[in-house]
Amino acid sequence: MIFPEYRARRLRQNETFRALVRETSISPAHLVYPLFVMPGKGVREEVPSMPGVFRISIDQLAKEAKECMGLGVNSVILFGLPDKKDSKGSGAHAKDGIIQRAIKELKNTAPGLTVCTDVCLCEYTSHGHCGIMINDVVDNDTTLEVLARTALSHAQAGADMVAPSDMMDGRVAEIRGILDENNFHMIPIMSYAVKYASAFYGPFRDAAECAPQHGDRKSYQMDPANVREALREATMDVEEGADILMVKPAMAYLDVISRLRDEFDLPIAAYHVSGEYAMIKAAAANGWIDGEKVMHESLLGIRRAGADIIITYFAKDMARLLNG
Ligand code: PBG
16 A cells, blocks of 8 residues: 555544554553652652652651542552661562562552562672672672572562562572572562663662762673674573563663563563663753653653563652642
8 A cells, every 4th residue: 555545644633543553552550660668657758860859758658549449540669778787688679678568568558569579789789780799709608698698688578570680590489499499489580681781770779879989880781782692681581480571771771672572472561770761850850851741751761662660769759740
């Protein structure tokens, strides 16, 4: 079909036609909202590089959960700022750790909310790396056991899903193993299967105080130049028992999301990360872009690329727009 027999504009002439033929949709059900939990009482502290995102204390969680659920955002992912850090990241699996207490609080006050947890050590280690250091190197196999204990402690506190983000090899199998041994075979693993060593995490590292004190994360997170390697990472996690595969960041990696969508039949999640949020907010605050429209278009693009689930700091704003 070619012009003038075919006119692409026929089905664009009004919103009803456009809505009838729209290929991609977003609903609040697809969105996961990240929460930063910190010690103290009555704390609600805006992250300077992430306007509209707050670090909150445990007593503020019920209110936050109610707000999310009222908007139809029924899943959150938790990040914790512990009281103390040490070289082994012990706070990550402490029975009364910040995340473990936060999970309990949410389960008590908002039982309908699905609580996912980020399983990683960087927020809990004094050196800020995502694993245990031996001779200045993040030691893969020593870290596995600590990650598994962390995931188990989250499940024991009542988490609904665990999301390992450390990028150690073999962590999914290790976590699946310990969960199954302890009768948590119904807890899914959303694996950060394809996580790049990205500069887009900058604002998050301010929010979670987890920037590496020396060096960078390139020896464990992926090289942004690679996509075939992403398929190998994802294959590994599928074989180890992942339930959901995540790509992170999102917008600079839409091709990776799309490749994973084509090659795997598991649900795909995309993490629209802190830097992506901060850039949109900053440009909008300057009046350079329409922040709401750019938010919508960005999330739509991530869905169109093939993501089922989007983890985004815009979850509440987007839900408000959709519910509008
Ligand atoms: C922990 C973790 C990070 C993010 C999620 N989990 C930081 C990092 O790897 O440096 C980044 C999320 C964001 O930027 O929004 N490892």
